[in-house]
Structure formats: structure tokens, C-alpha cells
Amino acid sequence: MSQLAKPVIDADVTEVQAQVRPPALGRWGWLVLAAFAVYAAASMRWDWLASYYPKLLWGLWTTLWLLVVTTALGLVLAIGLGIAQAAGPRWLALPARVFCTVIRGTPLLLQLWLLYYGLGALFAANPEIRQSALWPVLRQAWPYAVLALTMSYAAYEGEVMRGAFLGIAKGQLEAAQSFGMTRWHIFRRIWLPQAFRRALPTLVGETILQLKATPLVATITVMDIYSVAAQVRQATYLTYEPLILISVVYVLIALLIQRAFAAFTKTHQTRSPR
Amino acid sequence: MSSGHVALTSPEALHVTGIRKSFGALEVLKGIDLTAMQGDVIAIIGGSGSGKSTFLRCLNFLEHPSAGTVRINGEEIALARDGHGNLAPSSGAQLRRIRSRLAMVFQGFNLWTHMTLLENVIEAPVRVLGLERKDAVWQAEALLDRVGLGHKIHEYPSFLSGGQQQRAAIARALAVDPHAMLFDEPTSALDPELVGEVLKVIRGLAEEGRTLVLVTHEMGFARDVANQVVFLHNGRIEEQGPPAELFGRPKSERLGRFLGNF
Numbered sequence: 001m002s003q004l005a006k007p008v009i010d011a012d013v014t015e016v017q018a019q020v021r022p023p024a025l026g027r028w029g030w031l032v033l034a035a036f037a038v039y040a041a042a043s044m045r046w047d048w049l050a051s052y053y054p055k056l057l058w059g060l061w062t063t064l065w066l067l068v069v070t071t072a073l074g075l076v077l078a079i080g081l082g083i084a085q086a087a088g089p090r091w092l093a094l095p096a097r098v099f100c101t102v103i104r105g106t107p108l109l110l111q112l113w114l115l116y117y118g119l120g121a122l123f124a125a126n127p128e129i130r131q132s133a134l135w136p137v138l139r140q141a142w143p144y145a146v147l148a149l150t151m152s153y154a155a156y157e158g159e160v161m162r163g164a165f166l167g168i169a170k171g172q173l174e175a176a177q178s179f180g181m182t183r184w185h186i187f188r189r190i191w192l193p194q195a196f197r198r199a200l201p202t203l204v205g206e207t208i209l210q211l212k213a214t215p216l217v218a219t220i221t222v223m224d225i226y227s228v229a230a231q232v233r234q235a236t237y238l239t240y241e242p243l244i245l246i247s248v249v250y251v252l253i254a255l256l257i258q259r260a261f262a263a264f265t266k267t268h269q270t271r272s273p274r
Numbered sequence: 275m276s277s278g279h280v281a282l283t284s285p286e287a288l289h290v291t292g293i294r295k296s297f298g299a300l301e302v303l304k305g306i307d308l309t310a311m312q313g314d315v316i317a318i319i320g321g322s323g324s325g326k327s328t329f330l331r332c333l334n335f336l337e338h339p340s341a342g343t344v345r346i347n348g349e350e351i352a353l354a355r356d357g358h359g360n361l362a363p364s365s366g367a368q369l370r371r372i373r374s375r376l377a378m379v380f381q382g383f384n385l386w387t388h389m390t391l392l393e394n395v396i397e398a399p400v401r402v403l404g405l406e407r408k409d410a411v412w413q414a415e416a417l418l419d420r421v422g423l424g425h426k427i428h429e430y431p432s433f434l435s436g437g438q439q440q441r442a443a444i445a446r447a448l449a450v451d452p453h454a455m456l457f458d459e460p461t462s463a464l465d466p467e468l469v470g471e472v473l474k475v476i477r478g479l480a481e482e483g484r485t486l487v488l489v490t491h492e493m494g495f496a497r498d499v500a501n502q503v504v505f506l507h508n509g510r511i512e513e514q515g516p517p518a519e520l521f522g523r524p525k526s527e528r529l530g531r532f533l534g535n536f
């Protein structure tokens with residue numbers, strides 16, 4: 001037990017450090033990007049930007065808030081799903097496990113459509129809901145996008161959190177118990193912070209995957225940046241330019257996510273000997 | 275605050291009777307009685323698997339005994355049968371109150387790895403006992419200084435040697451000004467050259483009059499520091515008495531053979 005305690009902790013920390021890599025674009029990457037930008041500016045058509053940029057900005061805003069809101073909500077849900085599976089009673093652990101398995105095992109596009117066309121239609125058919133104060137919200141597409149993306153993030157990260165909760169050295173929880181801490185106190189002050197640090201490296205990857213899943217919302221009429229780009233393509237008959245533009249936007253957001261996590265990790269992970 | 279001047283509401287720091295514990299069909303403890311008066315230092319010795327750890331863990335209910343009573347500093351812990359037929363404290367509030375002044379030091383240190391030493395030491399005083407943070411910090415600095423870690427208070431546990439971690443764990447335990455301290459083989463996980471520094475700290479606690487219950491394989495230390503030694507065998511107290519008698523003239527043949535191993 002005691003012999004285990006230390007190596008486990010150290011392995012954990014090195015693993016964390018190994019996985020959190022600062023920005024993926026090196027100096028050469030930026031150079032290539034800049035060269036491409038020059039080429040693109042010189043030999044492609046960008047005149048449509050003048051008339052579409054308000055829409056593009058609005059689409060960018062939609063993509064960003066969808067990403068932030070659904071990862072935040074999803075993370076909270078994931079903590080619940082993780083602890084329910086790691087330490088909850090059977091009647092909580094089992095549904096949590098089924099939820100994670102089903103959501104992770106089915107395409108996000110399918111979930112999105114089931115919620116929007118399925119649940120949405122059920123709501124529309126129910127007079128009580130149509131009359132309720134919530135209807136103006138429920139008749140729009142974005143609540144279903146938020147729900148589907150949140151559930152997806154929660155299911156993937158819930159699985160990670162489960163492992164992270166189980167990964168704590170049991171003795172640390174016993175030490176907390178032995179000082180007379182309440183269960184909630186132990187969870188909030190000891191268990192969750194350690195599990196969260198353990199899960200941190202996977203959060204970067206999951207969040208970038210989440211970013212790349214957002215264009216699916218275009219299929220249910222949410223106007224994110226991808227769907228604006230699709231509109232531009234239809235209206236202007238340009239094939240590449242709009243797609244190239246949003247590719248660059250996605251890469252930049254992904255880099256931003258990575259930077260943010262790296263900075264956060266640096267301040268919260270100063271726990272291991274060099 | 276940490277100098278042993280606890281409010282003595284009872285001459286008995288710890289009094290337990292008839293502690294039994296089974297794991298499934300295996301009966302690990304078969305009825306153990308033990309009393310520690312204030313300031314007693316009780317060493318529990320015995321072979322591997324004799325039930326020493328289990329007994330210690332029954333005292334603060336990390337393990338639920340199958341039978342028995344536990345009284346800490348004169349207060350009996352109210353018990354009720356749990357779902358597994360064991361005895362569980364029936365009042366969570368009482369259990370937490372008693373635990374908060376009954377500090378345990380573990381073989382594996384069990385410091386909270388995401389907190390600095392200072393944060394480790396002030397956690398229970400501030401958030402369980404409700405001490406003012408600045409007072410707790412002041413006290414923690416003094417305690418860490420006392421165990422020779424005054425220069426490491428902002429360090430994280432994984433930066434430290436085992437001996438340093440265990441001394442920090444002792445400081446953390448002292449910070450709740452415990453009625454009694456439970457040690458489960460505090461030096462068994464340490465490299466031999468680090469054992470001495472930890473024993474020295476524990477010896478200091480004994481000398482200032484703290485009540486200690488100490489499971490140990492350090493026979494020399496038990497002989498020096500304890501005023502009572504308990505030899506556990508197969509879940510029973512086989513022999514009990516002052517160290518001079520137990521180590522000098524063991525009555526039971528088993529104890530003689532056990533001591534022969536050291």
C-alpha cells in the first residue's frame with residue numbers, strides 16, 4: 001500500500017506533463033501558414049468577405065459560445081457521471097454507465113437529429129408545451145444543439161472522470177475521513193481536485209474534438225461559422241475560399257484551446273520534482 | 275497549543291471493550307479490551323496478519339467492528355448495526371466530532387498530494403474545527419518547524435523524502451490537538467536511514483505527555499518509549515504489560531518466539 005503510494009503519484013504527474021504539449025504550431029508552422037496566407041490573398045477571390053463578414057463574425061460567435069457552454073455544462077455533468085460510476089450506489093452507477101456507453105456508441109449526428117426532429121416534434125405536438133413560457137426557446141434549434149453536444153462531451157469525459165476518481169490513492173481519502181471531514185468536504189477538497197488534475201490532459205483533446213463536432217449543428221439550422229461558410233459557397237459558387245477561411249479559424253481556435261489549457265496546467269501542476 | 279495541555283475531561287483517553295471483527299468467514303479480531311489513560315504510550319506488537327491494523331482502524335471506525343464498544347476521552351460512540359451486520363456509528367456528527375480529535379498517522383503517510391505541506395496541516399483545523407485561518411497558519415508553521423520542516427512549508431509532498439513526508443503527516447495530526455494519536459507502523463515504509471528522524475519526533479510526543487497508540491515493529495523503540503506493550507496474536511491479546519516485563523520476561527512461549535525474530 002504505502003510502497004505503492006508514491007510511485008503512483010509520480011507516474012501520474014509525469015503522465016500529465018508528457019501529454020500536455022504546448023502549442024502544436026512551431027516557428028516553421030507559422031511561417032508556412034503565413035506563406036500560404038500571402039499566396040491565398042494574392043491569387044484567390046476574397047471580395048465576398050466585405051459583404052459577409054458580419055454574418056461570419058456572428059457564426060464565429062455562435063461556434064464559440066456553443067463550444068464554451070457545452071464543454072462547461074458537459075464537464076459538470078461528467079463529474080456527476082464519473083463519481084456515480086466510481087463510488088455511487090448501483091441504482092446510480094448503472095444508469096450512468098448505460099448513458100456513457102450509449103452516447104459514446106452512437107453517432108453524434110444521430111443524437112442531434114433524434115433530439116431535434118424526435119424530441120422537438122414531440123414537444124411541438126404537445127399543446128401544454130406549446131402554451132408554456134418555454135416554447136419560444138424550445139421551438140428554436142439551438143437548445144437541441146446544446147443538449148446533444150453537452151451530452152456527448154459529458155459521456156466521453158464522464159468515462160475519463162470515472163477512471164480519474166478511481167485512480168486516487170485510497171489512503172488519502174481515509175486520511176481525510178480520519179480527520180472527521182464530511183463526505184461532501186472530502187469530495188470537494190480532496191477527491192475532485194485530484195481527479196480533475198488527473199483528467200486534465202484528456203480535457204484538451206476532448207475539447208478540441210468538441211470544437212470539431214460543432215459544425216454538425218448546421219444540419220439542424222443553427223447558424224455556426226460552418227453553416228455561414230456553406231451559405232457563402234452556395235451564393236458565390238466559390239469552392240475553396242470559404243472552406244479555407246474557416247479551416248484557418250478552426251485551427252486558430254484549437255491552438256487557443258491548447259494555449260489556455262497549457263497555461264492552466266502550468267499554474268495547477270507544479271507538484272512534481274523535476 | 276501543541277504542548278499536550280488538552281482539556282482533560284476524563285482520565286481515560288481511550289477505552290474499548292470486546293472489539294471483534296470478521297471479514298466474511300475470517301474472524302480477525304476475537305474480543306479485544308484496551309484502556310489508555312491520559313499520557314499513556316501503548317505499543318501494539320504482533321506478527322503479520324495478527325490484526326494490529328484492523329484493531330487500530332476499528333478505533334476510529336475506518337473499519338466497522340462486528341462487536342464491541344469504543345469510548346474516547348470519556349465519550350462513548352453510539353453504534354447501530356449496519357447493512358453488513360457490523361457496528362456503525364449511528365450519529366455521523368458524533369463520529370466526525372470524535373474523529374476530528376483522534377488523529378491517525380498512516381504507514382503510507384497519506385498526505386494530500388495536491389496541497390502544500392502548509393495546506394495539508396491547516397485543512398482540518400480550518401475546515402473541520404473552524405479555526406481562524408491566520409491562527410491555523412501560525413500554528414502550522416510552528417508545528418512544521420518543530421518536526422524540522424520549517425523550510426519546506428510551501429513544498430508539495432512528492433518533493434519530499436519518506437521521512438519528511440511522515441514528519442509532515444505527524445505535524446498534520448498534531449494540528450488538531452488530538453486527544454489521542456493512532457500510529458500504524460509509521461516507519462515501516464521508510465528507508466532504514468530515515469527511520470530515526472521519525473522515531474525522534476514520536477519520542478518527543480511521548481515525552482510531552484501525549485496519549486499514543488502505536489503499532490510498530492521497532493522493538494527497541496517500543497521498549498524505550500512505551501509504558502505499556504500489547505502483544506496481539508491471532509486476533510487476541512496474548513500478553514500485555516510494561517515493556518520491561520514483556521521484553522525481559524515474556525510469559526507466553528509465542529511472545530518469546532516472536533521476540534526471538536528481532
Ligand SMILES: Nc1ncnc2c1ncn2[C@@H]1O[C@H](COP(=O)(O)OP(=O)(O)OP(=O)(O)O)[C@@H](O)[C@H]1O
Nearest residue numbers: 297300302320321322323324325326327328329459
Ligand atoms: N478489508 C479486508 N478484507 C478482508 N480481509 C482483510 C481486510 N483487512 C485485513 N484483512 C485480513 O485480516 C487479517 C489481519 O490484517 P491486519 O492488516 O489487521 O494485520 P496486521 O497485524 O496489521 O498485519 P501487518 O503486520 O502485516 O500489517 C489478515 O489476515 C488480513 O488478510
Ligand SMILES: [Mg+2]
Nearest residue numbers: 326327328459
Ligand atoms: Mg498492519
